[in-house]
Amino acid sequence: MISTKSVATLMVTTLAAGGALLAPVAAQAAPTTATAPAAVTKAAAVSDLLKPGQKLKAGNYIRSKNGQYVFIMQSDGNAVLYKGKTALWSTVTNRKASVLVMQKNGNLEVVSGKTVVWQSNTGTSPGAILAVQNDNNLVIYNTRGKPNWSRYMVVGTLGAGRVLKYPEYLTSVNRTYRLTMQGDGNLVLYKGKTALWSTKTQSKGAFAAMQTDGNLVVYSAAKKPLWSSKTTRKGAVLVAQNTGDVQIVLGRTVVWHTGTAGR
Structure with a gap:
């Protein structure tokens, strides 16, 4: 198994134009057996809640x-x-x-x-x-x-090295806009039930990766790149703005966006 310490490690492939494509590992949290909680199967009074x-x-x-x-x-x-x-x-x-x-x-x-x-x-x-x-x-x-939140939800910002796979989604802080990795393979930006933008990768895509090199990529299940933002700003992140625009941002610089503000 892949160590939890290396889950953000990406394998390098190439793209003729734009940023390099880095094929991420299939899971974001694959543990070694050494870190798996072997003792938790024992009967014990363990809470299911973490309180304020x-x-x-x-x-x-x-x-x-x-x-x-x-x-x-x-x-x-x-x-x-x-x-x-x-x-x-x-x-x-x-x-x-x-x-x-x-x-x-x-x-x-x-x-x-x-x-x-x-x-x-x-x-x-x-x-x-x-x-x-x-x-x-x-x-x-x-x-x-x-x-307010679930493990399938990313609020506001998808960080460098992070992945969206079905049914995960990135939502704006005001919860008005949602960038969803759909089961049909398409990465789609919604306002309510209205689609504002997509990568048009239906029937092919499996997950989207905000790579550490600043490139947003939709991959197939075989880790073949299908769509890319063609951006190369190391450390950039993906932000769902409350205005409806989804942007790749490095510091205060917008290096790519969906152009959907105000829609």
Whole structure:
């Protein structure tokens, strides 16, 4: 298996024009058996919730009520959701001695020292809680019991080295716009049910990668590149703006966008 420490490692291929295509690994959280939570199958009174102000330090975990799914903060700095020894999702972080914190403002964060290395971007909902559900989902609920975030959702920014695969999506912070990796292989930007833009990769695409070289790429299941933003700004990220425009941004510089602002 691929180490959780190397899940963001990308294999290099080429593209005649524009940025290099880097084929990402198929899963973002494939663990080694050494990091899999072997001890969590034992019967124990383990909560399925992470409440405001609570933390998971290295080796600490919460578990679904049916006992099948475990969300653990690993010693390598990666917070991983497991079913048995199979990793289903992770924060793709690798700062040792990191802590997972359910902040009182509703933001779920992986924190190393004073540095936030990953966050759910939901810090406007004081009192929210994180739940590991029996349906294999991780969900942040507000105090009214409404979901603010799930493991299939990326709020605001898709970071360098991150992947969207069905049914995952990137949503604007105001939740008006959604960039969805569909089951038919197409990467589509929606406002409600109205499609505003797409990569036109239906029947072919399998996942979209915001690569560390700054190139946004849709790949087939065989990791063949099908569509690319043709951008090469190392460290750039993908941002779903509240205006409806999806942009590749490096610092304050917009290096590519869908041109859908105001639609």
